[in-house]
Amino acid sequence: MLAEIKGLNEECGVFAIWGHEKAAEMTYYGLHALQHRGQEGAGIVTSDGEALHLHKGNGLINEVFQQAEFSRLTGHAAVGHVRYATQGGGGYENVQPLVFRSQRNSMALAHNGNLVNAYALKSQLEAQGSILQTTSDTEVIAHLIKRNGYMDMDQAIASALSMVKGAYAITILTEDKLYVALDPRGLRPLSIGMLGGAYVVASETCAFDLIGASYIREVRPGELLMIDDTGITSKEFSSPMKRTLCSMEYVYFSRPDSDLDGLNVHASRKTMGKQLAMEAPVEADVVTGVPDSSISAAIGFSEATGIPYELGLIKNRYVGRTFIQPSQELREQGVKMKLSAVRGIVEGKRVVMVDDSIVRGTTSKRIVRLLKEAGATEVHVRIASPPIENPCYYGIDTSTKGELIASNHSIEEMCELIGADSLSFLTTEGLEDAIVKDKDSMEHGICQACFTGNYPTEIYPDTVLPAYKE
Structure with a gap:
């Protein structure tokens, strides 16, 4: 794609896998399939059940990773990310996945989208004593999760997600579980598949094809998936809303061999x-x-x-x-x-x-x-x-x-x-x-805000990051 010269860029792509002995390698190949979604940075975090292992850097996926790196990325689970910087700007510290370590448990976050109330939440968190280490809006989610430390991790993530507004397809990896969530409007694409007995998650289905995984379904808007060695469970963290998948995913961003909302992009x-x-x-x-x-x-x-x-x-x-x-x-x-x-x-x-x-x-x-x-x-x-x-x-x-x-x-x-x-x-x-198969369905709809000015979520003009101000 001509992202560099067309002047239109989407934030990133996410990939995750649970239950595969070659989790890092599968994530590497999955990110290759998603390289068109971001060329400024890439990273992979793996879990071996006891600790999280990170490697990330600026550049294309094959520039960031060399064969020798995979000996350190041990484990049966991984999350990966390719990045194009919109909010937060460039810099190594903003390359995802972002890893946060604590005494109780650690977590790695990979996020596609943008939080429209991130600036307000950052101000709130800083007033309460949080010290932010990056300029990425993704870090806000981690602080909101840890602020709910008295809850178990499932509840803390659901509570944090209920506080953020905007677009997010997110994967969160801890030592013993993989979490997957999509914003209540389903503005970003996110699908789940299977590779043998392993669960696979990706921004686009073309990543499944590259590694030989089979497509199961899309993650539903407002859904939080929890994946561990016992299987997969699902819960709603938000009331159902009509889906408004970004229309530019069909127009420009997604690869022609991907499927979105049951429709092939090329078709x-x-x-x-x-x-x-x-x-x-x-x-x-x-x-x-x-x-x-x-x-x-x-x-x-x-x-x-x-x-x-x-x-x-x-x-x-x-x-x-x-x-x-x-x-x-x-x-x-x-x-x-x-x-x-x-x-x-x-x-x-x-x-x-x-x-x-x-x-x-x-x-x-x-x-x-x-x-x-x-x-x-x-x-x-x-x-x-x-x-x-x-x-x-x-x-x-x-x-x-x-x-x-x-x-x-x-x-x-x-x-x-x-x-x-x-x-x-x-x-x-x-x-x-x-694009839309059934205009009256709650499950099918598109966001055309860039064309019409009708935004599917509330916009906070006084509290969005300065980059978005006129």
Whole structure:
């Protein structure tokens, strides 16, 4: 995926396993399958029943782990994490899993999502004497759990989770148990599977496929799972609410071979493309998608219109992420190193360029220019999601309206700014039709807050972390 140049990043991916003699190795492979969800840091914590063993670091999973590390990561249980920093920023101390040691028991936390009341809770905890060691909102959960130390661990975790607000898919490993929980709205994906007699948990089902595990079901919103040597038990820590799974998981973040809420991501993206073709048809000679997350929607658009699909854009898979520099001046060169237009396909043609989203508009402008420099006579941009007009507070790094092009410009203005011959977006109704199986069901629903401004949870504008303030 082009996370580095598209300017849209999701916070992280989690993986956990219980009851496998090669727990660390299985977690390593599981994290490889989830690498697209975070490339800034990775870590694994194992439990041998008596102690927790940690190895983590900044970088990609194969950079952080060498073969020699696994001799120290002993045990039958593990939690792992790949990270993209949104709240809390970078730094080794914020790389997860976070480990907290105490006399009674230790615990390791791996978290995907964002707590919208973390700043208020941190202030509260500090006033009560807590000394926070990281700037990550995940640490808040650990302090809330230990503050309830008079309870048993099951009760303490359930009590802590009832106090935090926002999006979280979380795994907690102690010496003798694995805990798995999903926020009451189910904003983040989290599934459970089996590998022989071992239980496996992952942000996406593609991790199960890589290690040969079988899918059982998704973790339900507001559910806390407790896994130990006696098996698995479940309890609700929150009253049932209608699920609002992040729509951008379907649009962009998840791998095409993953299943979300019973729907294959590739199939859902094709349906989005077909819906987009019905809503915004155009006369053209060729359809191409921006690799990789937009290819499925481009195929759907092609099938619906009869316009041939071609590889008009090629991604260079051998350019390291270190080539993508943060300065505005160097990003354009970064796009050219990541993407190439195929002159033999687009020259002299009217091209439909299908992309999954437009965030700031700078990347779309550069790709349109690439196609026209390669000889395309017209470039019609079709976006397989609605305009992103509102910040996300649940773990995606769009923190203010000022950085969102659709929040400050009309579609006509955006079209002119990116240099396209026409520009159209999928409607919110079309996106919902493509994704939601049963709109009246409590179990099926999506969050479209970044498109509509209708947030599924209460937002605390005066107490969210400063990074989210206008």
